[in-house]
Amino acid sequence: MRAELTAAGIDPALVASAENIGGGTYNTAIRLRLTDGRRLVLKIAPSAPGLTYEHGLLETEAEYYRRVRGPLPSVVGAGPGFLLMTEVPGIPWSQVRDTGPHLRRELGAIVAGLHETTGDGFGYPQDPLHPTWPAAFTAMVDAILADAARYEVRLPRPAAEIAHLVRRHEPLLAQVTTPVLVHFDLWEGNILLDGGGVSGIIDAERAFWGDPVAEFVSLTLLRDLDPELLEGYGVPGFDPAALRRLALYRLYLGLIMAVEMVPRQDSDPARARFVRRRLAEVLDTVQRAL
The missing domain is CATH 3.90.1200.10 (Aminoglycoside phosphotransferase (APH), C-terminal lobe)
Structure with a gap:
């Protein structure tokens, strides 16, 4: 996760715990707890091939959260193959x-x-x-x-x-x-x-x-x-x-x-x-x- 966190402007040393959320069928989602109290979710795209439309999906997800108003995560950082966002309670x-x-x-x-x-x-x-x-x-x-x-x-x-x-x-x-x-x-x-x-x-x-x-x-x-x-x-x-x-x-x-x-x-x-x-x-x- 170090490269993704650094690219998002987060010092990897701030990570107090990391937990694989599971339950998904495509991307990997990891729940992060930072020492400053922030609760984030990091999603990482798979390298295996999928369906034709299954490319750049995390970029699409980031665009959705940035453009749509509602009870949604806020984008903390995004880049090729990863998305870092706030964790929504519930x-x-x-x-x-x-x-x-x-x-x-x-x-x-x-x-x-x-x-x-x-x-x-x-x-x-x-x-x-x-x-x-x-x-x-x-x-x-x-x-x-x-x-x-x-x-x-x-x-x-x-x-x-x-x-x-x-x-x-x-x-x-x-x-x-x-x-x-x-x-x-x-x-x-x-x-x-x-x-x-x-x-x-x-x-x-x-x-x-x-x-x-x-x-x-x-x-x-x-x-x-x-x-x-x-x-x-x-x-x-x-x-x-x-x-x-x-x-x-x-x-x-x-x-x-x-x-x-x-x-x-x-x-x-x-x-x-x-x-x-x-x-x-x-x-x-x-x-x-x-």
């Missing part, structure tokens, strides 16, 4: 039982605030941006399908058929004209709770400029859209067009989850069956929407 929502609906309303309001950050182009910040959302999203899907071929991942349908299915929805995607910075990984493991409320949002390395509706893929990863979340977000519900776009974004995440198991060397057969079944279901949903 424990992951996924580790807490018996949470009430008020937290879903609070979360919805926080997400609405996150979505106030808009940009000038669509796609991943670490890549060249596209002028339209259809161009960006089809490029994102094409990249993960190319990864599936590279890693020899068997998909429920041929890659060419999936790509064609997505392109048939381009007029629907064209309804999105304002690029919003979307976290896209807001499952309960990346939402922290403290003092009876939502204290932090972390792990924004997979953010992209796109349709804010895409945020609700991870927000409802294993559940339906709930009225409490939508109430907090400030909308009574999604119209049919938004629900169709949401299905497309669920398809994209399903493809990522299926393909990334190979470079992650995840050989859990139960998880593989679950991911493949969910991907097949969402493909059917997207097909029926035409």
Whole structure:
């Protein structure tokens, strides 16, 4: 850690303790306690190859924290392959039982605030941006399908058929004209709770400029859209067009989850069956929407 801390302007001699946080599937995260009382988190990118979009992710995460307002870490220092930031208090929502609906309303309001950050182009910040959302999203899907071929991942349908299915929805995607910075990984493991409320949002390395509706893929990863979340977000519900776009974004995440198991060397057969079944279901949903 010495090189990363020095590059961030932190004297390595100030480190009183260092603990691998664990729980992640890509970057390494280390909790640091400094002798001056500061509590920091250092993230270091892996050297192993991953998916096509998995490059410069920590630079993207740093950009997210610098541009978005909310209960987020503050960037202390960043450079090639590392990010040093303040630690946000709290424990992951996924580790807490018996949470009430008020937290879903609070979360919805926080997400609405996150979505106030808009940009000038669509796609991943670490890549060249596209002028339209259809161009960006089809490029994102094409990249993960190319990864599936590279890693020899068997998909429920041929890659060419999936790509064609997505392109048939381009007029629907064209309804999105304002690029919003979307976290896209807001499952309960990346939402922290403290003092009876939502204290932090972390792990924004997979953010992209796109349709804010895409945020609700991870927000409802294993559940339906709930009225409490939508109430907090400030909308009574999604119209049919938004629900169709949401299905497309669920398809994209399903493809990522299926393909990334190979470079992650995840050989859990139960998880593989679950991911493949969910991907097949969402493909059917997207097909029926035409």
